[in-house]
Amino acid sequence: xxxxxxxxxxxxxxxxxxxxxxxxxxxxxxxxxxxxxxxxxxxxxxxxxxxxxxxxxxxxxxxxxxxxxxxxxxxxxxxxxxxxxxxxxxxxxxxxxxxxxxxxxxxxxxxxxxxxxxxxxxxxxxxxxxxxxxxxxxxxxxxxxxxxxxxxxxxxxxxxxxxxxxxxxxxxxxxxxxxxxxxxxxxxxxxxxxxxxxxxxxxxxxxxxxxxxxxxxxxxxxxx
Amino acid sequence: xxxxxxxxxxxxxxxxxxxxxxxxxxxxxxxxxxxxxxxxxxxxxxxxxxxxxxxxxxxxxxxxxxxxxxxxxxxxxxxxxxxxxxxxxxxxxxxxxxxxxxxxxxxxxxxxxxxxxxxxxxxxxxxxxxxxxxxxxxxxxxxxxxxxxxxxxxxxxxxxxxxxxxxxxxxxxxxxxxxxxxxxxxxxxxxxxxxxxxxxxxxxxxxxxxxxxxxxxxxxxxxxxxxxxxxxxxxxxxxxxxxxxxxxxxxxxxxxxxxxxxxxxxxxxxxxxxxxxxx
Numbered sequence: 001x002x003x004x005x006x007x008x009x010x011x012x013x014x015x016x017x018x019x020x021x022x023x024x025x026x027x028x029x030x031x032x033x034x035x036x037x038x039x040x041x042x043x044x045x046x047x048x049x050x051x052x053x054x055x056x057x058x059x060x061x062x063x064x065x066x067x068x069x070x071x072x073x074x075x076x077x078x079x080x081x082x083x084x085x086x087x088x089x090x091x092x093x094x095x096x097x098x099x100x101x102x103x104x105x106x107x108x109x110x111x112x113x114x115x116x117x118x119x120x121x122x123x124x125x126x127x128x129x130x131x132x133x134x135x136x137x138x139x140x141x142x143x144x145x146x147x148x149x150x151x152x153x154x155x156x157x158x159x160x161x162x163x164x165x166x167x168x169x170x171x172x173x174x175x176x177x178x179x180x181x182x183x184x185x186x187x188x189x190x191x192x193x194x195x196x197x198x199x200x201x202x203x204x205x206x207x208x209x210x211x212x213x214x215x216x217x218x219x220x221x222x223x224x
Numbered sequence: 225x226x227x228x229x230x231x232x233x234x235x236x237x238x239x240x241x242x243x244x245x246x247x248x249x250x251x252x253x254x255x256x257x258x259x260x261x262x263x264x265x266x267x268x269x270x271x272x273x274x275x276x277x278x279x280x281x282x283x284x285x286x287x288x289x290x291x292x293x294x295x296x297x298x299x300x301x302x303x304x305x306x307x308x309x310x311x312x313x314x315x316x317x318x319x320x321x322x323x324x325x326x327x328x329x330x331x332x333x334x335x336x337x338x339x340x341x342x343x344x345x346x347x348x349x350x351x352x353x354x355x356x357x358x359x360x361x362x363x364x365x366x367x368x369x370x371x372x373x374x375x376x377x378x379x380x381x382x383x384x385x386x387x388x389x390x391x392x393x394x395x396x397x398x399x400x401x402x403x404x405x406x407x408x409x410x411x412x413x414x415x416x417x418x419x420x421x422x423x424x425x426x427x428x429x430x431x432x433x434x435x436x437x438x439x440x441x442x443x444x445x446x447x448x449x450x451x452x453x454x455x456x457x458x459x460x461x462x463x464x465x466x467x468x469x470x471x472x473x474x475x476x477x478x479x480x481x482x483x484x485x486x487x488x489x490x491x492x493x494x495x496x497x498x499x500x501x502x503x
Contacts (some may be wrong), residue, residue, distance in 0.1 A: 028245075035244050039237030040230050078232060082231060128227050161471065163428040186248065 012176040023147030023180050031187035034136045037129040040192040045201050048126060049051050052082040052208060054222060059212075062082050063218075065090065081122060081205075082212055088118035089213070093220050115213050122209065126202045131197060136202055139190035144184020151177025271418065272480065389418030411488050418481045420499060426473035432501045439470050445494045447486070449479030458496075470501055 013024065042136020042166050058068060069090045081086050092114035096107040159165050283441055391407065439461045444453035455474045460467050482492055 009256075032245060033239055036237050038232075039240045040226070043233040043237065044227075046232055054268075125227055125229065128230075130312045140438035161428070161472070162476070163426050164476070 009179075012172070012179055015172070016151060016176040016179070020147045020151045020177060020180055023150075024144055024183055027143055027147075027180070027183040027187050028064060030136050030140055031183065033196075034133055034187060034191045037132060040189060041194065041198050043132075045126065045205070048081045048122075048205060049201075050106060051080060052205065052212075055082045055086070056212070057174075059086070065223075068152075069094075081210060084122060085115050085118045085209060085213060089115035089216055089220070099224070104221065107215060107224055108221055112213075112217055116215070119206075119209050119213060123202070123206055126205060128196055130202070131180060133191045133195040133198070135187050138194055140184045140187040140191070141181070142173025142184075143186075144181040147184075148177045151180065231459075237349070259495070271422070279487060311431045367393045408488055411483055413490055414482060415483050415488075415492070416495075416497070417475075419495075419497065423470070423473050423499065424501065424503075426476040427501045428469045428473075429501055430470040431463075432461065432466035433463060434498055436502050437463060437466055439467060439499050441470075441497045441499065443474065443480075443497060445480060445482065445492050445495055447482065447489050451478055452493075459498075461501075463482065467502065470499060 011023070016024070069087065072083050072087050078084070086146050093107060094113040096102050096110055138215045152174055155177065158173065159170060162169060250467045251454060351482065356481075437461065439457065440459035441455045441457055443455045455471060457467055482489055
């Protein structure tokens with residue numbers, strides 16, 4: 001056996017057996033997707049936070065609610081986040097008022113239901129892709145470990161036909177097998193960190209939305 | 225897979241994700257010394273041997289049997305001359321017993337005879353002296369011969385020792401010319417033994433069964449012990465697994481131990497190796 005065996009990354013990957021290579025490809029794809037979702041989630045959650053901040057500032061500045069409503073619906077874009085909750089509740093409230101002869105409790109109930117529906121839609125948007133990140137974080141180390149175990153099994157099987165087992169006969173096989181674990185961990189660690197961070201961010205946003213709903217309901221009840 | 229409101233970020237996020245992977249891959253390639261220089265050059269292989277692969281053992285043997293026959297000849301030469309003079313000495317006193325009469329005539333005769341006897345005794349004495357002289361001379365000759373022989377032997381021994389010394393010096397100086405044909409043969413034998421033992425250490429003998437299979441390989445060798453051509457199987461053991469095991473062992477034994485003497489290396493350039501894994 002030539003002692004100066006090539007240990008470059010490329011030869012380690014191309015020298016691996018087919019199952020190990022398959023595991024590497026799967027892990028690389030999941031890693032790419034999880035990072036893609038991570039960046040998308042970072043952007044969307046950040047935007048949702050700034051939008052709700054802006055809306056709260058506008059809402060509590062004491063302006064006319066009708067004007068605020070018109071301002072939101074006039075925009076070409078569909079309102080999102082807290083604005084969409086406000087829009088749904090206020091629209092329902094106006095409709096009930098236009099019909100007249102409705103009891104206050106019924107009006108409040110209707111607008112509250114509309115707001116809850118909008119709130120659920122918003123939360124669903126915020127929670128999107130988090131399950132994917134969670135499963136990547138928990139499963140990809142196992143996939144990588146599978147590739148490693150397979151590779152080590154192969155390299156030890158090759159050892160059985162040699163009389164004198166030296167480290168240089170096992171080392172390349174183990175090195176290329178361990179690359180699978182490395183890729184698995186590389187995919188899993190950021191996914192777990194991102195999942196925890198996003199989950200807490202979404203929780204805080206949902207609490208913010210709920211408290212806004214309660215406060216807005218109070219304001220509507222006072223108006224009617 | 226994507227929410228409609230997320231599509232605005234998708235391209236940016238995708239580019240960032242790829243950038244992260246490229247960055248990490250680059251960091252891995254740079255930080256890891258993937259083509260780490262193996263400490264090949266610092267590795268020294270040590271083989272333990274009972275004898276030095278020098279010319280000593282073969283040359284020191286022949287002088288021993290040579291002096292022995294010469295030493296054995298000496299006792300044979302010694303007893304030969306001794307029995308020769310003895311019978312001569314014993315026979316002569318016999319005529320000393322003639323009977324003497326008391327008569328005058330006889331007295332006269334007696335006197336005569338006495339004189340004769342005296343004469344005879346004198347003669348005998350003379351003869352004895354001569355014999356003794358001859359014997360002495362013979363012994364001296366013998367001694368001289370012996371001494372000469374001993375001297376010759378000592379000279380021969382000395383010469384041999386000197387030859388040995390000079391040959392040793394020659395081996396030390398790595399002068400191919402000084403090494404005799406016998407020494408060359410012994411060195412070749414030593415190194416073929418070393419090559420075989422090195423290969424034997426790498427053979428998985430369980431694959432060759434219990435018998436005594438014999439394989440023959442031709443191996444092209446470079447002066448460094450590396451193969452100039454892959455080992456070729458000439459005579460199979462009849463067991464394909466055994467053949468493969470021995471071939472693997474030969475490949476694993478590279479580089480093979482070779483004499484540094486270029487003249488002897490010539491015999492190893494195309495090595496015909498007969499190998500018995502179970503020997």
